[in-house]
Amino acid sequence: EAQVTQNPRYLITVTGKKLTVTCSQNMNHEYMSWYRQDPGLGLRQIYYSMNVEVTDKGDVPEGYKVSRKEKRNFPLILESPSPNQTSLYFCASSFEGLSYNEQFFGPGTRLTVL
Amino acid sequence: AQKITQTQPGMFVQEKEAVTLDCTYDTSDQSYGLFWYKQPSSGEMIFLIYQGSYDEQNATEGRYSLNFQKARKSANLVISASQLGDSAMYFCAMRESFTNAGKSTFGDGTTLTVKP
Numbered sequence: 001e002a003q004v005t006q007n008p009r010y011l012i013t014v015t016g017k018k019l020t021v022t023c024s025q026n027m028n029h030e031y032m033s034w035y036r037q038d039p040g041l042g043l044r045q046i047y048y049s050m051n052v053e054v055t056d057k058g059d060v061p062e063g064y065k066v067s068r069k070e071k072r073n074f075p076l077i078l079e080s081p082s083p084n085q086t087s088l089y090f091c092a093s094s095f096e097g098l099s100y101n102e103q104f105f106g107p108g109t110r111l112t113v114l
Numbered sequence: 115a116q117k118i119t120q121t122q123p124g125m126f127v128q129e130k131e132a133v134t135l136d137c138t139y140d141t142s143d144q145s146y147g148l149f150w151y152k153q154p155s156s157g158e159m160i161f162l163i164y165q166g167s168y169d170e171q172n173a174t175e176g177r178y179s180l181n182f183q184k185a186r187k188s189a190n191l192v193i194s195a196s197q198l199g200d201s202a203m204y205f206c207a208m209r210e211s212f213t214n215a216g217k218s219t220f221g222d223g224t225t226l227t228v229k230p
Contacts, residue, residue: 033218042118042205043220050216058217090159097216099147099209100166105159 002027004106006091012112013081021076021109023091029104031097032074033058034066036087037108043090049074050097081113116141116214118206120221127196128229134181135191135224137206143167145211148189150180153223154202162204165189193226201228 004025013019025032033048035058045058049068063085065077074093078085088110092103117140127133139148150162165173165180173180181190193200206221 031216033216035220040123040222042120042222043207045218048216048218056216059219088157092159097209099143099145099211099215100164101147101209102149102161102164103159103218104161105151108157108159 002104004091004093004104006089006106006109008109009107010110012114014114015082016080019078019081019111021078021089021091021111023074023076023106024072025074025091025093025104026072027093027095027104028071029093029095030071031095031101031103032068032091032093033103034064034074034076035090035092036060036085037090038087046076046089048097081111083113085111086113087111116143116146116208116210116217116219118208118219118221120206120224122224123222124225124227126227126229127193129198130195132192132194133196133226135193135204135206135226137189137191137221139187139189139206139208141187141208141210141213143210143213147209147211148180148182149207149209150178150189150191151205151207151220152202153205154199159205163191196228198228198230201226 094101
């Protein structure tokens with residue numbers, strides 16, 4: 001089954017404790033992206049990757065890191081999480097990063113930072 | 115910079131009636147795509163429909179159609195014959211091919227409630 005998977009789905013952590021949210025897709029997509037969703041603010045793009053070893057900042061990259069060492073994986077790293085990073089996180093992928101490709105989304109990761 | 119505006123935080127519609135969800139956008143790119151996604155209460159994001167900036171005809175997908183008015187920079191979603199299962203949040207989104215290739219912008223969303 002073609003899908004984007006994220007782990008964990010739910011996470012409660014404390015301020016400053018490094019964490020990684022994994023994202024994997026099995027559709028051989030070149031493009032992957034991370035978003036956060038907060039009430040009333042829609043989805044805001046954190047980082048994206050056009051291909052392996054090619055990443056760039058989205059609109060809200062502060063406090064996050066990413067890497068793209070393999071085509072299928074795009075982990076999101078929070079080196080020192082803070083309460084304002086409490087949010088619902090989505091990973092998405094598509095064929096290329098161009099204007100005509102719809103994105104396929106993972107199920108979301110709900111993160112709470114205490 | 116690309117920008118998406120959805121001015122309707124919440125909408126109500128009677129079952130079996132049609133409803134239009136508004137979306138306006140701003141971009142300086144000539145090549146861009148507009149997308150609508152549905153997010154039910156379960157949380158997943160579901161792709162509904164796509165309209166390319168060079169497409170001359172409005173996109174349609176089953177009960178979904180996109181009213182694309184390029185000069186007005188609007189891309190409204192029309193849902194015909196609403197069903198109870200259409201109750202969800204709906205997001206308009208945009209991607210560009212050149213100026214901001216790779217970036218994707220979403221609106222704040224519209225919560226649609228279908229009344230029986």
